[in-house]
Amino acid sequence: MTSSFPFSPTRNYGLPSCMVSNHHASDGFSFGQGQPSFPKNKKSRELNIVSVATDLPMVVQSPLWKEVAQEQKLAAWTSIRQEQWEGELCVNGEIPQWLNGTYLRNGPGLWHIGDYNFRHLFDGYATLVGLHFQNGHLMMGHRQIESDAYKAARKSNKLCYREFSEVPKHDNFLAYIGDLANLFSGASLTDNANTGVVQLGDGRVVCLTETIKGSIVIDPSNLDTLGKFEYSDSLGGLVHSAHPIVTQSEFLTLLPDLLNPGYLVARMEPGTNERKVIGRVDCRGGPSPGWVHSFPVTEHYVIVPEMPLRYCAQNLLRAEPTPLYKFEWHPESKAFMHVMCKASGKLVASVEVPLFVTFHFINAYEETDEDGRVIGVVADCCEHNADTTILDNLRLQNLRSWSGEDVLPDARVGRFKIPFDGSSNGELVDALNPDEHGRGMDMCSINPAYLGKKYRYAYACGAQRPCNFPNTLTKIDLEKKKAKNWYDEGAVPSEPFFVARPGATKEDDGVVISMISDKNGEGYALILDASTFEEIARAKFPYGLPYGLHGCWVPKC
Numbered sequence: 001m002t003s004s005f006p007f008s009p010t011r012n013y014g015l016p017s018c019m020v021s022n023h024h025a026s027d028g029f030s031f032g033q034g035q036p037s038f039p040k041n042k043k044s045r046e047l048n049i050v051s052v053a054t055d056l057p058m059v060v061q062s063p064l065w066k067e068v069a070q071e072q073k074l075a076a077w078t079s080i081r082q083e084q085w086e087g088e089l090c091v092n093g094e095i096p097q098w099l100n101g102t103y104l105r106n107g108p109g110l111w112h113i114g115d116y117n118f119r120h121l122f123d124g125y126a127t128l129v130g131l132h133f134q135n136g137h138l139m140m141g142h143r144q145i146e147s148d149a150y151k152a153a154r155k156s157n158k159l160c161y162r163e164f165s166e167v168p169k170h171d172n173f174l175a176y177i178g179d180l181a182n183l184f185s186g187a188s189l190t191d192n193a194n195t196g197v198v199q200l201g202d203g204r205v206v207c208l209t210e211t212i213k214g215s216i217v218i219d220p221s222n223l224d225t226l227g228k229f230e231y232s233d234s235l236g237g238l239v240h241s242a243h244p245i246v247t248q249s250e251f252l253t254l255l256p257d258l259l260n261p262g263y264l265v266a267r268m269e270p271g272t273n274e275r276k277v278i279g280r281v282d283c284r285g286g287p288s289p290g291w292v293h294s295f296p297v298t299e300h301y302v303i304v305p306e307m308p309l310r311y312c313a314q315n316l317l318r319a320e321p322t323p324l325y326k327f328e329w330h331p332e333s334k335a336f337m338h339v340m341c342k343a344s345g346k347l348v349a350s351v352e353v354p355l356f357v358t359f360h361f362i363n364a365y366e367e368t369d370e371d372g373r374v375i376g377v378v379a380d381c382c383e384h385n386a387d388t389t390i391l392d393n394l395r396l397q398n399l400r401s402w403s404g405e406d407v408l409p410d411a412r413v414g415r416f417k418i419p420f421d422g423s424s425n426g427e428l429v430d431a432l433n434p435d436e437h438g439r440g441m442d443m444c445s446i447n448p449a450y451l452g453k454k455y456r457y458a459y460a461c462g463a464q465r466p467c468n469f470p471n472t473l474t475k476i477d478l479e480k481k482k483a484k485n486w487y488d489e490g491a492v493p494s495e496p497f498f499v500a501r502p503g504a505t506k507e508d509d510g511v512v513i514s515m516i517s518d519k520n521g522e523g524y525a526l527i528l529d530a531s532t533f534e535e536i537a538r539a540k541f542p543y544g545l546p547y548g549l550h551g552c553w554v555p556k557c
């Protein structure tokens, strides 16, 4: 399938969506009263979620979509309404002329097959959204990632692979046994790459999730699925950290070893598909490795977190989800932070730390004494006060049925201090008073030039209470221990993503991009000045988009 996204200088594009009237929209694209209309001549493909034909009718509105819309207006928790769309958006305000490139955002945007509804936010089939900025103009496009899991579901109209919480139903006992065997080989695990997207040092753009097979290469110019990212090494394993550390010169990943509890730290050079092991960390607690959704690095070290929320073999085998899904909370197994030298693979520190729960590390850096010797590392994360309930809070039913109570569990910027003096314990403290950001904290980004280095600013989603989900964009000043919050009543913003101004010397010289689901069921791209944290531009989408998780910036070459 070809696509005209993003701008092509040789093509003509229709008017930006704000300049197209409902009259134009009646040539095939109309969603009735109160619904946004599409601009003419834009590519769109209605997502027929009842049948699975490839050539889908254009304007059939799914009964499921209506049902969900009545319950909750937010598009954030509603399946994407069609497979793809692209077009120019009308910009209110001014996009800086220097902002040239594409912001890609990945996330689970389709939460049903036929009339079967998925349960958890993380189950949805991956929806990629691209915002292409050029000379103050903005094009938007979205497409479904053509994973095997997604294609099989469309073809057979049923769940075919194990997702985060969903397990395919078995017709008989033999099929169940076969599925268990396939679980061990990984064949029944999903490749639904719905968590993040990264650009490797060699330019390839890869969508990722927690399963290794769910690494999928896409074309950032048209959001086409190009194929699997096949690792050419023989490291094996089924799962990895959904957030590798990716720079121009390397790709660092953690591979939990579920059989012999520990983690492999591996590195891949740009231009290759081969991960090479830097070293291994044995778990100090048991019975299995802690969940590693992400991990931090400093300039010279890789930090391996061992969280007491651990993978659970029994829960992996279950057909029905438990409140902690494939994981289990083991406070008795304690929590640890291990620090490995990137160059030698040797462990330089391994300390017990207070119990913690985190999905996302923000950044880490080395602390030195007056002679420049490294005396320890500091690692910051979005920490859920050692409370696992956040995982179950992300069930779609909870997200969709909010009736005004303050049900978002408290979170903070947790700061680990890991000494290199042989101490057996490290500290975990609040990096700032969590009331600064409403005691909500997740979905963070930093200026990538400060990765692994002492830094001052982080951008994340905080909370304005009452709420059931992080609902502010928050700029955190870790030096002044202050936060500045952006809020649109009733809206859900996605991860604030920092893009530096070319040539910038100040850490917060750039913009922050987020996509917002607003209380009317619509949505818009928002651009904030990262320094003042004030809005500089927004651009309305043709319709609200589902919540997205993580993104990356692909600069214009």
Ligand SMILES: CC(=O)/C=C/C=C(C)/C=C/C1=C(C)CCCC1(C)C
Pocket: 108, 122, 162, 163, 164, 189, 190, 194, 195, 209, 210, 211, 239, 242, 316, 326, 549
């Ligand atoms: C979207 C997100 O943040 C996390 C997604 C996690 C997924 C898809 C996890 C999948 C898994 C399986 C399908 C079986 C093995 C365990 C586990 C990695 C949790």
Ligand SMILES: CC(/C=C/C=O)=C\C=C\C=O
Pocket: 195, 359, 390, 411, 440, 441, 442, 443, 469, 470, 549
């Ligand atoms: C959206 C989320 C947590 C919100 C909590 O306040 C976590 C997403 C994790 C996966 O990327």
Ligand SMILES: [Fe+2]
Pocket: 195, 242, 243, 293, 359, 360, 549, 550
């Ligand atoms: Fe994540």
